[in-house]
Amino acid sequence: MKGSAGGILFVVAALLVVGVALPLVFWVTGSPFIARLGQLVLLTVVLTIALNLLTGTAGLLALDSVVFLGFGAYTGAILSTRFGTSFPVELLVAVAGTAVIAFLLGLLLVRLHSVFFAVATVGLAVSFYTTVLNWGDLTRGAMGIPAIPPVRIAGYELDGWLATYMLAALMALVAVFVGHRMTHSFYGNAARAIREDEDAARSMGLTPRFIKAQIYAVHGALMAMAGVLYAHVNSFVGPDNFLLLESALILTAIVIGGLGSLPGAVLGAVLVVLAPEMLRQFGDLRAIIFGVILFLAILFLPRGLLSEVRSLAWVRRLDPASPWARRKRRS
Amino acid sequence: MTVRGEGTGPAPVLEVEGLTRDFDALRAVDDVSFAVMPSELLGLIGPNGAGKTTLFNMLAGALPPTAGRIRLQGRDITGLAPNRIATLGIARTYQNLRVFPDMTVFDNVSVGAIGRFGVSLWGTLVPGLERRRSDRIADATIAALERLGLIDHADAPAGNLSYGQKKLLEVARALTLAPTLLLLDEPAAGLNPNETEALSLLVRTLADEGLTILLVEHDMPMVMRVCDRIVVLDSGRKIADGAPRAVRSDPAVRAAYLGDPE
Amino acid sequence: MIDHFILGQLAIGVSVGMTYAVIAIGLTLIFRVLSAVNFAHGDVYTIGAFATLIGATTLALPLWAIVPLVLAVGGLSGWTVERLAFRPVRRFTDEASLRSRAVREATLLSSLALGIVVREALDQVYKGEWLVIPASHQLTQPVNLGGVIVSTGEIAIAGSSILLLIGLQYLLHRTRIGIAIRAVSSNLLGAQFSGIDINRVIVAVFIVASILGAAAGMVVSLTYGSVQSFMGLTMIVKGFVVMVVGGLTSIPGAVVAGLLVGVAEAAAGIFVPSAWTEMVGYGLLLMTLLFMPRGLFGRRQA
Numbered sequence: 001m002k003g004s005a006g007g008i009l010f011v012v013a014a015l016l017v018v019g020v021a022l023p024l025v026f027w028v029t030g031s032p033f034i035a036r037l038g039q040l041v042l043l044t045v046v047l048t049i050a051l052n053l054l055t056g057t058a059g060l061l062a063l064d065s066v067v068f069l070g071f072g073a074y075t076g077a078i079l080s081t082r083f084g085t086s087f088p089v090e091l092l093v094a095v096a097g098t099a100v101i102a103f104l105l106g107l108l109l110v111r112l113h114s115v116f117f118a119v120a121t122v123g124l125a126v127s128f129y130t131t132v133l134n135w136g137d138l139t140r141g142a143m144g145i146p147a148i149p150p151v152r153i154a155g156y157e158l159d160g161w162l163a164t165y166m167l168a169a170l171m172a173l174v175a176v177f178v179g180h181r182m183t184h185s186f187y188g189n190a191a192r193a194i195r196e197d198e199d200a201a202r203s204m205g206l207t208p209r210f211i212k213a214q215i216y217a218v219h220g221a222l223m224a225m226a227g228v229l230y231a232h233v234n235s236f237v238g239p240d241n242f243l244l245l246e247s248a249l250i251l252t253a254i255v256i257g258g259l260g261s262l263p264g265a266v267l268g269a270v271l272v273v274l275a276p277e278m279l280r281q282f283g284d285l286r287a288i289i290f291g292v293i294l295f296l297a298i299l300f301l302p303r304g305l306l307s308e309v310r311s312l313a314w315v316r317r318l319d320p321a322s323p324w325a326r327r328k329r330r331s
Numbered sequence: 332m333t334v335r336g337e338g339t340g341p342a343p344v345l346e347v348e349g350l351t352r353d354f355d356a357l358r359a360v361d362d363v364s365f366a367v368m369p370s371e372l373l374g375l376i377g378p379n380g381a382g383k384t385t386l387f388n389m390l391a392g393a394l395p396p397t398a399g400r401i402r403l404q405g406r407d408i409t410g411l412a413p414n415r416i417a418t419l420g421i422a423r424t425y426q427n428l429r430v431f432p433d434m435t436v437f438d439n440v441s442v443g444a445i446g447r448f449g450v451s452l453w454g455t456l457v458p459g460l461e462r463r464r465s466d467r468i469a470d471a472t473i474a475a476l477e478r479l480g481l482i483d484h485a486d487a488p489a490g491n492l493s494y495g496q497k498k499l500l501e502v503a504r505a506l507t508l509a510p511t512l513l514l515l516d517e518p519a520a521g522l523n524p525n526e527t528e529a530l531s532l533l534v535r536t537l538a539d540e541g542l543t544i545l546l547v548e549h550d551m552p553m554v555m556r557v558c559d560r561i562v563v564l565d566s567g568r569k570i571a572d573g574a575p576r577a578v579r580s581d582p583a584v585r586a587a588y589l590g591d592p593e
Numbered sequence: 594m595i596d597h598f599i600l601g602q603l604a605i606g607v608s609v610g611m612t613y614a615v616i617a618i619g620l621t622l623i624f625r626v627l628s629a630v631n632f633a634h635g636d637v638y639t640i641g642a643f644a645t646l647i648g649a650t651t652l653a654l655p656l657w658a659i660v661p662l663v664l665a666v667g668g669l670s671g672w673t674v675e676r677l678a679f680r681p682v683r684r685f686t687d688e689a690s691l692r693s694r695a696v697r698e699a700t701l702l703s704s705l706a707l708g709i710v711v712r713e714a715l716d717q718v719y720k721g722e723w724l725v726i727p728a729s730h731q732l733t734q735p736v737n738l739g740g741v742i743v744s745t746g747e748i749a750i751a752g753s754s755i756l757l758l759i760g761l762q763y764l765l766h767r768t769r770i771g772i773a774i775r776a777v778s779s780n781l782l783g784a785q786f787s788g789i790d791i792n793r794v795i796v797a798v799f800i801v802a803s804i805l806g807a808a809a810g811m812v813v814s815l816t817y818g819s820v821q822s823f824m825g826l827t828m829i830v831k832g833f834v835v836m837v838v839g840g841l842t843s844i845p846g847a848v849v850a851g852l853l854v855g856v857a858e859a860a861a862g863i864f865v866p867s868a869w870t871e872m873v874g875y876g877l878l879l880m881t882l883l884f885m886p887r888g889l890f891g892r893r894q895a
Binding site (some may be wrong): 145175178182185186187189190192193196197199200201202203204205206211214276308309312313316323324326327 | 421429433434462465482504505
Binding site (some may be wrong): 061065108111112114115116118119120122123124125127130131134135179244245248251252255284285288290291292294295298299302 | 629630677681682694697698699701702703706707708709710713714716717738778826827830833834837866868869871872874877878879882883
C-alpha cells in the first residue's frame with residue numbers, strides 16, 4: 001500500500017474511520033447493538049474478500065465457504081472449551097491447519113471446471129454439515145458447543161465490545177491487505193488470465209492448477225481466521241450456523257459488490273449485513289429477500305455495483321508506482 | 332541465405348521426427364519430419380484439412396502425438412504439458428484470437444512475462460520480496476508493447492481493440508516469454524490487406540532480428556513473400572520442403588492446391 | 594447365505610437409487626441441451642412433494658387424482674424455472690453464447706437463487722416442520738417378497754421409475770418434440786439449420802425434466818409419509834453425484850450410477866450409523882472425479 005499521495009491518504013482515511021471514528025460513534029451512542037453490527041460487518045468483510053479472491057478473481061464458483069468458516073469456528077470452540085487455549089494459539093491452529101487442508105483439497109477440486117467445481121463444493125458443504133452433525137464426540141452434534149469463553153490473549157480476557165470490535169477490525173485489515181496484494185499484482189493478473197482462458201494462460205507458461213489451489217487455500221485460511229473470532233463473539237457454534245445458505249449469502253454479497261473487485265467485496269459485505277437491519281420488519285424473510293436480491297443482481301447487474309474493470313483502474317490511479325500498474329504515459 | 336545441409340552448419344532449433352497423430356480411424360498427421368534452423372522463418376502451408384493445426388497443436392503441447400519425437404534445441408519435449416513447453420522456449424499465438432477480454436492490454440501482455448519469470452504467493456503477500464521480479468515483468472511487458480506499437484493502448488480493455496490490434500497483442504504476449512521459437516497460427520486470417528502487409532513486415536523484421544519463427548498460414552502470397560523456407564502438408568503428409576520459389580513450382584504442391592487427384 | 598435383513602436393505606437401496614436416477618436424468622436432460630446445471634431442480638422435487646401433501650389434505654383428493662395434479666404442477670414449475678432463471682440470461686441462441694461459461698455460471702446462480710426463494714418461502718409458510726401425509730395415502734404397508742419385507746412404496750418407487758423411464762424413451766424417440774430435443778442435444782447448429790425453434794425445445798426439456806422431478810417427490814413423500822421444505826437439498830446433491838458418476842449426458846449412465854449410489858448407501862448402512870451413509874455418495878463422486886473424470890458412461894467432452 002505504498003505509492004502516490006492519493007493512495008496513502010485513502011488508506012489513512014479508511015484506518016481512521018474504522019479504527020477511531022466508528023468506535024467513537026459506538027461509545028457516544030452507547031449502544032452495544034450498533035457496535036455488534038459494526039463487528040459483524042468487519043467479519044463479513046473478511047468472508048467476502050476471501051470468497052472474492054476465489055470466485056471473483058480466480059473465477060471458481062464456490063459454495064463451500066462455510067466449510068472453512070466452520071473449521072475455524074469449531075477449532076476455536078473446541079480448543080477453548082476443552083483446553084482453555086489462548087486466542088493466538090487457536091488462530092495459528094485454525095489458519096495453518098485449514099490452509100494445508102484447503103490446499104490439498106484444492107489440488108483435487110480445481111481439476112473440475114466451471115459448474116462441476118460448484119457442484120463438488122456443494123457436496124463438500126453437505127458432507128461438512130453431516131460430519132459436524134454426527135461426530136458427536138467432537139462437536140456435540142446438533143446441540144452445538146455452548147458457553148464458549150471470550151477471547152483470551154496473554155492471560156487477559158477481552159470481553160468488552162471495543163476489544164472484539166478491534167479484533168474484527170484487525171482481521172478485516174489483514175483480509176484487505178491480503179486481498180489487495182493478491183488482486184492488484186501480477187499474481188492477480190495470472191489468476192485473471194486463468195479465469196478468462198485457462199488454455200491460453202497455460203500456453204503462456206502458467207500452472208493453473210497450482211495457482212488455483214493456492215487461492216483456494218488462502219480463501220480457506222481467511223475464512224478460518226474469521227471463524228475463530230466468530231465462535232468467541234457468538235459464544236455458541238452449532239451445525240445450523242454453517243448451512244449452505246450462508247455460503248450463498250456471501251456469494252450474494254460479492255455478486256452485488258462486483259465479482260473480482262476488492263472495493264466491491266467490502267461494499268457487498270456492508271450491504272448484506274446492514275440491509276436486513278434496515279428491513280427488520282420483514283424479520284424472518286431475510287433469506288427470501290437475499291434470494292430475490294441475488295436473482296435480480298444476476299439478471300440486471302451481472303458486473304456488480306463496482307465492477308472489476310473499474311476497480312482495477314481506480315486502484316491503478318491511486319497507486320501508479322506499483323509495478324503492476326506501471327506503464328509509459330503518452331508523451 | 333546459407334545452404335542448410337544435414338550435419339553441417341548450426342544445430343536446428345526445432346527438430347520434428349516422424350510426427351504422427353491419429354483421431355480414431357483418421358490419421359491427421361502422418362509421419363512428418365522437418366527442422367527449423369536458428370533465426371529461420373519457416374512457413375508451414377497446406378490446403379484445408381492438411382493437418383496444419385494438428386501439427387501446430389502438437390508442437391505447442393496442446394495435443395499429445397500418437398508417434399514421433401519433437402526436440403527443442405536438442406531436448407526432447409514430446410508430450411510435455413503446454414506450460415512446460417512455454418517455459419522451455421516455445422511461445423504461440425492463436426488462430427482464433429484468445430486474448431483475455433476483460434483485462435487491460437498491459438495486463439494481457441504481462442501474462443507471458445509472468446509465465447517466463449514466474450509468480451509466487453509468498454512474494455506476492457510479503458511487500459518488497461518480489462520487487463525485482465515484478466520490475467522485470469513490467470519492463471518486459473512495456474518493451475513488448477512498445478515493440479508492437481500498443482503502448483498507447485496499455486490501459487484500454489483488450490476487448491476494445493480492433494481485430495488487427497488483438498492479433499498484435501497476441502504476438503506481444505508471446506514475445507514477453509522471450510521464446511527461442513515463436514509459433515504463429517494463421518496470423519493473417521481475418522486481416523485486411525493493409526494489416527496483412529504490416530504484419531508480414533513485422534514477422535520478417537522479427538526474423539531478421541534473430542528470432543526463429545514457424546508460421547502456419549493460409550495466405551499463400553504472404554508466405555511466399557516473407558518465408559525463408561516452406562514446408563507443405565497435404566492430407567497429413569509432407570509433400571514438399573524447400574525455398575519458396577522451388578515450392579511454388581513443385582508439381583505435387585500445385586496438384587494439392589488445385590485439388591487434382593494424384 | 595445372505596440373510597433377509599441384508600436383502601431388505603438392498604431392496605431399499607434399489608428403490609432409493611431409482612429415485613436418484615430419476616432426479617439425475619432430469620438434470621442430465623437439461624445439461625445435454627444447455628451444458629448448464631439447474632440448481633432449482635431439487636426444489637421442483639420439493640414442490641412435487643408439497644403438491645402431493647396439499648392434494649391429499651387440503652383438496653382431499655384420492656390417490657389417482659393426485660398423480661395428474663402433481664405431474665401438472667411439475668410441468669408448470671419447469672416452465673417457470675426456465676422462464677425466470679434461464680431465458681432472461683440467454684440473449685442469443687447460437688452455440689457459443691448458449692453454452693458459454695458466463696451463461697452457464699449465471700444460470701447456475703439464478704437457478705440457485707430461485708431455489709432459495711422457493712425453499713425459504715415454503716419454510717416460512719410451513720415453519721420448517723416435517724408434515725405428515727395422511728395415513729390413507731401413505732404407501733407404507735409391508736409386503737413380503739419371499740421373506741424379504743419391503744413396503745408398497747418402495748415397490749411403487751421402482752415401478753413408477755421404470756414407467757417414467759419408458760415414457761421418457763417413448764417421448765425422446767417417438768414424438769416430434771422428443772426428436773427435436775435429441776437433435777438439439779447432439780448437434781445444436783444442425784438442429785438450428787433444420788428449422789428447430791431452440792427456445793421451444795429448451796422449454797420442453799425443462800417441463801419434461803421437472804415432471805420427472807415432481808413425480809419423484811410425490812412417490813417418495815407417499816412412501817416415507819412426510820414432507821419438508823428442505824427435502825430437495827439432499828436430493829439435488831445426490832442427483833448431481835449420480836449425474837457426474839453416470840457421465841453427465843448419459844441416461845443409462847444415470848440409471849446405473851443411481852442404483853450404484855443407492856445400493857452403496859444401503860450397504861454402508863448395514864455397517865455404520867445411517868446418518869453417515871450420506872457421505873457414501875460424496876465419496877463416490879470424489880472417486881469418479883479422480884479416477885474416471887468422464888464418469889461411467891461419459892462421452893468425450895471438449
